[in-house]
Amino acid sequence: MKKSVIRVGRTAYPVYSLNTLVIGSGAAGLNAAVRLDEFGQTDVAVVTDRFGAGTSANSGSDKQTYYKLSLAGDRPDAAFDMARDLAAGGSMHGDIALAETQGSPEAFFHLVGLGVPFPHDRFGAYVGYKTDHDPRQRATSAGPLTSHLMFRALAAEVRRRKVRVFDRHEVIALLTEGAGAAKRVIGAVALDKKKLSSANFGFVLFNATNVVMATGGPGGMYEHSVYPESQTGSHGLLFEAGAVAQNLTESQYGLASIEFRWNVSGAYQQAVPRYISTDAGGGDEREFLNDFFPDMGRLATAVFLKGYQWPFDPRKAVDGGSSLVDILVYEETVVKGRRVFLDFRHDPDGGGKLEPFETRLLAPEAFAYLERSGALLPTPIARLLKMNRPAVDLYRSRGIDLAREPLEVAVCAQHNNGGFRGSIWWQSNVRGLFPVGEVCGTHGVTRPGGSALNAGQVGSARAALFIARRRAGRPMSVADFVRATKAQVLAKSEQARAMIGRKDGRALSPESCLAEVRQRMSACGAAVRNPEEVRSEKAAARELWRRARREIRVRSARDLPKAFKALDLSLTHAVYLQAVGEYLDRGGKSRGSCLVPDSSGRKPHPLLEDRWAFSLTSPSDFVSRNILEVWLDKKGQVRKRWLPVRPLPPAEGWFETVWNDFMKDAIIVEED
Ligand SMILES: Cc1cc2nc3c(=O)[nH]c(=O)nc-3n(C[C@H](O)[C@H](O)[C@H](O)COP(=O)(O)OP(=O)(O)OC[C@H]3O[C@@H](n4cnc5c(N)ncnc54)[C@H](O)[C@@H]3O)c2cc1C
Known part of the structure; x- marks a missing residue:
């Protein structure tokens, strides 16, 4: 990496020239950096x-x-079986599913090699368990903090390999050259947060042959969110660079604690806590589920099943299914403005309507699970401690004692299955730009729990391999870089200047812009999507983005990161709502983790109001056979296209043919 200083207009900017810039330091970004180094690309x-x-x-x-891929037990697994199961979630391309599957054992053992403590038995078997949307036992875990342990191990490896990290640098633009199919990324602009008050507002330019975009999911768009506060997303940068996105309509929503953002899945539900709601002030406590289940056995079993049927799924919202619980929590919190808590201190008592809870009332599957876990105990906290003590300790470490206080929850946005399109080498339509991890939308309508972390590791490794073998070239000369990017850099710097301190005209603060984005997305672009509301709100979202570009004002350069973030998220939510609108206009109904009210459909429960009626998308519908792609054109218009879902490729597998291609170096190539 070479550092230079250039002048654009009257301002000086540092420029770093290098082969590959990785943006983001989550599990996917750090893995990309480690893998690039392993594959010999050290710049x-x-x-x-x-x-x-x-x-x-x-x-x-x-x-x-x-x-x-399952690597233990006496039931054989096959890469094609796992790929079929990944693709069975719907709207996932078969070739991507196969690449994620074939890369899975290698990616997993790479993490094991770096010291992530995935448990194994005395014969070395990494035993698995069944997770949501998983017909086998392919899931494993290193405990409540699996992704954190992955981050820690990869961060240590990045340090050990002495990869340079530009910390506290917020990227605010990708730099590109060319148009259409010839468009390529040539770098990025970041704000050095330690130098925001300097004459160049802390602008740092990167002149790079490749950019690996590992900026994660768009968590900052939602009011009700279990993404950590620090994870806001940067999809707007990619939209502005012309990258094509797919399946933006597909996200996961589910129950999470809100004071400390954490998923209440697995044992938190299998312990069968008491669900209570209160008014805003904490009074008028009620066990609100009691009205909607015929007996305690079915109520408790629905709660238990939420453990491994964690994401809200409209298919499971009828006939007393586990997702009816999400709807009832949504009804209490969003519709009635009450608060909902999981109370681990006491068993559900039935509120005089149903008989008090006893473990013998559970369905046989749930009873057997507790029995095998030695957790046929009175009180949810005792059962939870028996099944998973670290799950209790974790809240304790955040100052929440589940043995003493109820835990406030809501239906929250957790993961975006869609995102930016990548090839089987994770390269986007913009040459040299590789979205990896959650920002890359490889998943479809549903996905097995845990496949996000697998996709992040496999995708970043494959992108790194492709870069090391095919895109190892040096960045352009600094003079060419200046020529190619001058207008883009000036435009960003003018935008920054215009946002600071000016009092003329109308002013929009980043905070109020973000509040509007979040309120709108949680109201009509999340788990419940009313078509009429989406129709009017997608126009309002676009208008907010237009206003944000003209009217966002901050007091000083120190607030520029906030201003750029608000701009990014206002664009992001406008594009997401366009995608949701297009899906609904094409006849899309409830699927995945979202419910689309439909008066001709069926209500999840007779006691719920008519506006909860919905119907399901069928596999033969247009929206199921095709994948929606969206992108922003040069004029800032959202363009849309539906593409047929690509099937799984046929098994090649003839050794001599593959060996020949391999020796001719004809394997790592882009096919389009
Ligand atoms: C509560 C919860 C539970 C989950 N449980 C599971 C699970 O059990 N199994 C599973 O597979 N998945 C799970 N997921 C999803 C999974 O954890 C994420 O998809 C995954 O960790 C994302 O990794 P990533 O590296 O892509 O992004 P992240 O880890 O989010 O990293 C993004 C990085 O980009 C940086 N960044 C963003 N924008 C910029 C910018 N403009 N400039 C500079 N840096 C930037 C951020 O600071 C961060 O370092 C869960 C998610 C949540 C929220």
């Missing part, structure tokens, strides 16, 4: 808004899951 740097921020470092659940 690499990581730039991150804060080392230790983001989802991987800060999120988890009772037993955070990593999905991989």
